[in-house]
Amino acid sequence: xxxxxxxxxxxxxxxxxxxxxxxxxxxxxxxxxxxxxxxxxxxxxxxxxxxxxxxxxxxxxxxxxxxxxxxxxxxxxxxxxxxxxxx
Amino acid sequence: xxxxxxxxxxxxxxxxxxxxxxxxxxxxxxxxxxxxxxxxxxxxxxxxxxxxxxxxxxxxxxxxxxxxxxxxxxxxxxxxxxxxxxxxxxxxxxxxxxxxxxxxxxxxxxxxxxxxxxxxxxxxxxxxxxxxxxxxxxxxxxxxxxxxxxxxxxxxxxxxxxxxxxxxxxxxxxxxxxxxxxxxxxxxxxxxxxxxxxxxxxxxxxxxxxxxxxxx
Numbered sequence: 001x002x003x004x005x006x007x008x009x010x011x012x013x014x015x016x017x018x019x020x021x022x023x024x025x026x027x028x029x030x031x032x033x034x035x036x037x038x039x040x041x042x043x044x045x046x047x048x049x050x051x052x053x054x055x056x057x058x059x060x061x062x063x064x065x066x067x068x069x070x071x072x073x074x075x076x077x078x079x080x081x082x083x084x085x086x087x
Numbered sequence: 088x089x090x091x092x093x094x095x096x097x098x099x100x101x102x103x104x105x106x107x108x109x110x111x112x113x114x115x116x117x118x119x120x121x122x123x124x125x126x127x128x129x130x131x132x133x134x135x136x137x138x139x140x141x142x143x144x145x146x147x148x149x150x151x152x153x154x155x156x157x158x159x160x161x162x163x164x165x166x167x168x169x170x171x172x173x174x175x176x177x178x179x180x181x182x183x184x185x186x187x188x189x190x191x192x193x194x195x196x197x198x199x200x201x202x203x204x205x206x207x208x209x210x211x212x213x214x215x216x217x218x219x220x221x222x223x224x225x226x227x228x229x230x231x232x233x234x235x236x237x238x239x240x241x242x243x244x245x246x247x248x249x250x251x252x253x254x255x256x257x258x259x260x261x262x263x264x265x266x267x268x269x270x271x272x273x274x275x276x277x278x279x280x281x282x283x284x285x286x287x288x289x290x291x292x293x294x295x296x297x298x299x300x301x302x303x
Contacts, residue, residue: 005213012214014204018197021284025265027276045219049199052223055231056240056291057259062232063240064124064260071119071140077112079141083148084106 009038016046020053096160104151115144118161121261122168128252129176139175143168158270165271169253176249198288220295236297243293247286254279255286 011019011032016039022028023036040047094100096117102110122143126136146167154163203218205211223231230236244252253272257263263271269279 005209006211006215007213012204012207013212013216014199014201014214017199017288018284020198021280021287025280027265027280045216048220048222048224052220052291052295053287055223056287056294059231059236059240059294060244060255060259060290061262063237063244064256069120069123069127071115071123072137073112073115073119075137076115076119076141076144077108079145080108080111080148083145 008042009035009040011035011039013039013043013046013049016040016043017049020050023050024053094156094159097156100151100154100156100160103148114160114164118164121256122164124256124260125165125168125253126172126175128249128256129172130179135175135179136172139172140168143171146171159267162267162271165257166273169272173249196285196288198284199292221299223298226298236294239294239297240290243290244286247289251282251286251289254282255290258283259287 016036019028019032019036023033028036040050096114099110099114103114119140122140123136126139126143127133130136130139143164147164150163150167154160158166203216205213205215205217207213209215244255247255250272254268254274257268257271258265265276265279265283268274269276272279274282
């Protein structure tokens with residue numbers, strides 16, 4: 001039998017999904033960054049996972065555009081004038 | 088952090104100090120929507136969020152003389168609204184202790200359901216995917232950005248704990264740098280990252296469910 005465990009980069013997929021945010025922020029130390037990169041070279045599902053996290057961030061940004069909220073500016077202007085004139 | 092750069096709002100700030108209405112309204116246009124969104128992560132209704140925003144602007148105006156420009160005007164304003172909204176939200180909820188980050192940080196929440204990985208004792212793929220994610224790569228952009236998908240993302244974000252919502256809104260919606268978010272929300276860089284990580288992981292998982300349910 002030629003069965004031995006395969007752990008690309010010395011880091012498991014389960015660990016990769018917990019490090020992805022630090023990885024994308026460039027916040028991993030050199031050692032962990034190298035392990036992540038080595039893992040991603042060899043593991044298409046984790047590459048997909050990292051892409052999905054990036055896509056999620058992008059879709060979140062687009063989703064918010066629909067939600068353009070503007071506070072009641074007439075009330076704010078009134079409050080501003082009142083404040084200014086009270087000084 | 089960028090302390091040699093001049094705050095992009097520098098000129099507005101000077102005009103605001105001189106009592107210029109237009110400068111005030113420009114800032115309201117620029118930061119009002121974000122302030123309202125942050126307020127809404129903590130309080131339940133639009134009306135209360137509007138009150139929080141208004142109180143926060145008064146806080147800004149009252150604090151102008153003391154503002155020394157050690158952080159950017161944007162970060163400073165955001166810090167004021169986040170603090171007020173949090174206090175107001177806690178008063179509404181009556182239960183959450185002021186200082187704690189609540190269950191957001193203390194509980195161990197895996198980013199992905201552990202059942203989707205082989206155990207650590209698996210002979211061939213310890214900790215490897217047993218149920219890997221389906222690819223989104225071939226998904227057309229129209230589907231990814233369809234109104235229904237966006238609605239799904241908004242509701243996924245709305246379900247997150249308040250601290251996670253704040254961080255994902257600032258980082259991913261507003262595109263702030265990690266350092267700015269830590270500063271505005273009084274978080275250590277590590278906590279800022281944990282909150283973002285949990286938020287993105289959950290929103291991704293929600294999207295995945297949604298795509299799989301709507302493909303079948």
